[in-house]
Amino acid sequence: MKAFVFPGQGSQYCGMAKDIYNAFPQAKAVMDKANDILGYSITDIMFDAPEEELRKTQYTQPAIFLHSIAVAELLGKEGVDMAAGHSLGEYTALCFAGAMSFEDAMKIVARRGELMQHAGTRNPGSMAAIIGMKDDVLDELLKEAGETGIVQAANFNSPGQIVISGEISAVKKAVELAPLKGARMAKELPVSGAFHSPLMKPAEEELKAALDAITIHDAAIPVCMNVTAEPVCKAADIRNNLVLQLTSPVRWTQSVETMIAGGVTLFSEIGPQKVLQGLIKRIDRNVTIQGIDNAEQIQQQLSL
Known part of the structure; x- marks a missing residue:
């Protein structure tokens, strides 16, 4: 069985998808349509903008979604049994699985990026990667750091690699305490808000309203979703x-384990960079992993 998995925020890079736009008329049509839907040129930002511009959440999220879905549409659904996405990537997985139209998904992703950017400004927060710490010790760490403010696990990325999120003082305290509790590394991340934490609550109601305004269909293939780590249709x-x-942890480790237990033996990361490939390798070395990011890799797949 094969699963397509889609990356989230942090996988962007300058010039992303430019070669795909130039090589495939179908992808060019999809990207041009995205510019029309958004009312500005996201492709200009993807292809030519400086890194600091591309890193703004309101642009990063539609850029990664667009890159990933353009690749996925070129490859098609044949032989794909399941899908999943990391945070933002979940929207790509759902669009690919037919749960929402491209136009609606593009609008929602852009709106989500704006709402998260605004929530990060309204409730300043931070995130940090904690490497080499067991889950039970992490619970102790979060409890102790939580005495100075809100902090919780945000991403269960792979065994021993967890991202925490919350108020700046609490995240800094956790980073300070982590090495004393056995963590191999603890490092704050350059983000614009405390994603997947209660500090994103201001964005939740407005996102719900935006989702209520679009049609969501049953998915044609199961999508293993972040909140439950279970396949959903x-x-x-x-x-x-x-x-x-928005306010719950991304259970990526558990999602990959669920897909493997369901029979998935081949994971294809569709979209920019190799982040998910690295995480999946650390979760289970026995599965086959590949990445399809650029025009050359797409052509190789289409010629198989």
Whole structure:
């Protein structure tokens, strides 16, 4: 069995998808349509903008979604049994699985990016990677750091690699305490907000309103969703999980384990960079992993 997995924020790079735009008329049409939907040229930002511009959440999220879905549409659905995405990537997975139209997904992703950017300004927060710490010790760390403010696990990325999120003082305290509790590394991340934490609550109601305004269909293939780490097809469950996702942890390790238990032996990361490939390798070295990011890799796949 094969799964397509889609990356989230942090996988962007300057010049992303430019070669795909130039090589494939179908991809060019999709990207031009995105510019029309958004009312500005996201492709100009992807292809030519400086890194600091591309790193703004309101642009990063539509850029990664667009790169990934353009590749996925070129490859097609044949032989793909399951899908999943990391945070933002979940929207790409759902669009690919037919749960929402490209136009609606593009609008929602752009709106989500704006809302998260605004929530980060309204409730300043931070995130940090904690490497080499067991889950039970992490619970102790978060409890102790939580005495100075809100902090929680945000991403269960792979065994021993967890990202925490919350108020700046609490995240700094956790980073300070982590080496004393056995962590191999603890490092704050350059982000514009405390994603997947209660500090994103201001964005939740507005995202729910935006989701309520679009049609969500049952997915044609199961999508293993971040909040539950379980495969989901029903439209009502998809809608509910997308709202909860903003303030809930991304259970990526558990999602990959669920897909493997369901029979997936080949994971294809569709979109920019290799982040998910690295995480999946650390979760289970026995599965086959590949990445499809650029025009050359797409051509190789299409010629198989």
